[in-house]
Amino acid sequence: MKTFDEFATALESLFDPREAQSIARIVFEDCFNLQRSQFAQVTLNDTQTARLQSIFSALQRNEPLQYILGQADFYGLKFKVDPRVLIPRPETEELVEWVLDTLNTSSFTTSPRILDIGTGSGCIPITLAKKQPRAELWGLDVSAAALALAQENARLNQVQVHWLEADILQEPHWPQHFPNHPAFDIIISNPPYIPEQEQELMPAQVTQFEPHLALFVSDDDPLVFYRQIARFAQQYLRVNGYLFFECNEYNAKAVLALLVETGWKQVELREDLSGKERMVRAVFA
The missing domain is CATH 1.10.8 (Helicase, Ruva Protein; domain 3)
Known part of the structure; x- marks a missing residue:
C-alpha cells in the first residue's frame, strides 16, 4: 500500500x-x-x-481512526483524543451551532458565563471560547484524566477555559464547587444516555475503546443525568438563561417531557441533519 x-x-x-x-x-x-x-x-x-x-x-x-491518529476535527478545530475521552461527534457540532445562534440573537451580558457539564475532550467550551472570545467558559467533568486532556486541547487552540473536577450527581457538593449563584447564562450537557442493556447493540469500535463512564447509564434510571443537571441549572442559571441538552434519539421526547414537568419554559426539541431528535433547549424563567 x-x-x-x-x-x-x-x-x-x-x-x-x-x-x-x-x-x-x-x-x-x-x-x-x-x-x-x-x-x-x-x-x-x-x-x-x-x-x-x-x-x-x-x-x-476496530480501533477508531481518531484514536489511531490521536486527533479529531470538530467545528473546524483540531482536538487531541485518546481513550480517556469520547470522540467528538458531528451531532455535537450541531448543538454548538445552536448555542452560537442563541448567543448571537439573545441579549446577554457583555461577558456571558457558560458551563459545559461532562466536558470530556473540552470540544464544546473550547469551540465556544474560540468563536465567542467575550464569553467566560467553564468545563466540568468527573474524570481527572479527561480534564487533563481537555486542558491540553485548550492550550492547543489557544483559549482560556476554567476546568472543574466534580460529580454533578453529588448534589451536596454543589455549593462547594459553585459558591456563587445564579452563576451562568448558559448550561450545556451531552451526558451519558445509553442504557447499559444496549451495550450489545453498540459497534465494537465504541464498546472496546471509548470510555464507558461517558457513554452508559443505569437501566434503572436512564434520565438520571438529565434530571439532576436540570435541577442544578434551576439553581445556577440566571433568569432567562438557557439549558441545552444533547439526547439519545430514543429518549429525546422523555427529556423534553421532564423539562416541561419541572417548570422550564420555551422547551424546544430539534432534529439533527439526519432527521433524528437529538437536541433540547429550554429557558429558565
Whole structure:
C-alpha cells in the first residue's frame, strides 16, 4: 500500500466504499500533510508505508481512526483524543451551532458565563471560547484524566477555559464547587444516555475503546443525568438563561417531557441533519 488508491481499495475490505475513501483521505491529509490534489501523484516512501500499514492493522482491530491518529476535527478545530475521552461527534457540532445562534440573537451580558457539564475532550467550551472570545467558559467533568486532556486541547487552540473536577450527581457538593449563584447564562450537557442493556447493540469500535463512564447509564434510571443537571441549572442559571441538552434519539421526547414537568419554559426539541431528535433547549424563567 504505497499509493492512495491502494490504501483506499484495501480499506474496502473493512468499510463501505464511501467510508473507505473518506478514511483514506483523512489519513493522507493528517499523517502525510498532503492536499487532495496530490494524492494521485504521490508514492509513499518506506517509512510512510510502514505507518500506513500500522494504521490499517489498527483499523482491522476496530480501533477508531481518531484514536489511531490521536486527533479529531470538530467545528473546524483540531482536538487531541485518546481513550480517556469520547470522540467528538458531528451531532455535537450541531448543538454548538445552536448555542452560537442563541448567543448571537439573545441579549446577554457583555461577558456571558457558560458551563459545559461532562466536558470530556473540552470540544464544546473550547469551540465556544474560540468563536465567542467575550464569553467566560467553564468545563466540568468527573474524570481527572479527561480534564487533563481537555486542558491540553485548550492550550492547543489557544483559549482560556476554567476546568472543574466534580460529580454533578453529588448534589451536596454543589455549593462547594459553585459558591456563587445564579452563576451562568448558559448550561450545556451531552451526558451519558445509553442504557447499559444496549451495550450489545453498540459497534465494537465504541464498546472496546471509548470510555464507558461517558457513554452508559443505569437501566434503572436512564434520565438520571438529565434530571439532576436540570435541577442544578434551576439553581445556577440566571433568569432567562438557557439549558441545552444533547439526547439519545430514543429518549429525546422523555427529556423534553421532564423539562416541561419541572417548570422550564420555551422547551424546544430539534432534529439533527439526519432527521433524528437529538437536541433540547429550554429557558429558565
